[in-house]
Amino acid sequence: MTDIKRTRLFYHLKKWIEKAVMDYRMIEKGDRVLVGVSGGADSLALLDLLNSPMVFVPEFHLVAVHIDLGFEEDSAGYDRLDRFLKEGGYDCVLERTEIGPLSHSAYNKKNPCFLCSRLRRKRLFEIAQEKGCNRIALAHHQDDIIETLLINMFYGREISTMMPDQPIFGGTKHIIRPLAYIREELVKKYSREREFPILESACPTGPVSRRRYIKDLLNQLERDNKDIRANIFKAMGHVKMDYLPGLPASRRPVSGRMEMVVNDCGLDR
Template structure:
């Protein structure tokens, strides 16, 4: 495996990735981690960072998995990604599907992003089982958690977001999000620094999705309050239930049984 360039940004990202992993006990000794790779900057940065020596995280193994949604033929991007994974010495699985066109077909016009994300994630779980993985690492970062909170409030009528460590299938597998403490802009900067072979998304819904709307709204609010995203992220850890109009009979702890929140795309970034 070629040596990773040790820059100041690299050490910053590693520090906060390892802190998230340790805070939520995302990875235990001997775990096998499937890293969901979308071909985008975030997932390739996550794969790269997890594949470098850890200071505080126990020994584990990983496999990179790319589930091609099949929107448009991009053999050049697909081949470039495979060459990169092979050159870097990864154990990997690349699979072409028709999930994207199916999710955007006429019979599913209402919420194509949800179905596309769900089907791709289902396939990731299946491959995880085939490869003996008990952790599925997705590249959702701090901005994604904040945006999902607002998406679920605005459209799902609930206060919830993605969990950094989410047990599924009775706890036999976990979805983990090691980038949960990291801002999107720094991850993108690192991806440019490392010159990852990015596959541009050709999803027709991406430019007009709910997530895009929320991202633009936050950008607008940030012009007046530069701390808006940081404040929203911190607010998720400072929930005062006594000051929310919740009926006593409904004050129940989160069960962790749901597979995912209403994330509206962004399956593995």
């Protein structure tokens, strides 16, 4: 593979990754960071960028983890990814599963994405525990965060999205998203420059998912307003609670906080 990492795009992405990491204190010195590697362009770009020298981020250890979903069409890609990670000298775990066929089986056909995402996350958390990792890095970029906000509003009836740094298990582990400030098109462009061995998803639900619908809707809106995505992302940092109706007093929960799990494809990039 031609080493073209140190291009203008490389330095641009590194700058925004380090800014996100520092803004949200995603990584501390000595952390063990599990990177979820689906084999798609986003996750391979994240792994590659995190594996290159950092200027402002303290030293940490990377563990690359790939959970194969078990679709037959992915078998050749699994072997290519295995070679790529081992030739790159990564500390890595690759595991074959039957999560995909199980999630799309007859008894679960109404909601395959929810079960698939839940089982993948569960296994990632288990491997993180086994490998002593306290950070789990996922390759969700700015577009994913924007799309999830709209998915939750349109279908979940709440205003929420992915967090750049999300503590879990009482704060003993964190899900981090170092690509939170970076647009999808730049991540894809970097992956093309680096000529990564991309695994094309064999999931039958992907082309008709809610996320695909939202992405197409945003693309359509962007034709009239090129800043539509940037405006939505910035709006999440300018929430005026005094100008949101909220629940009437008679319907407010007595205690606790209601949360939803995003029921959609594309959660592990």
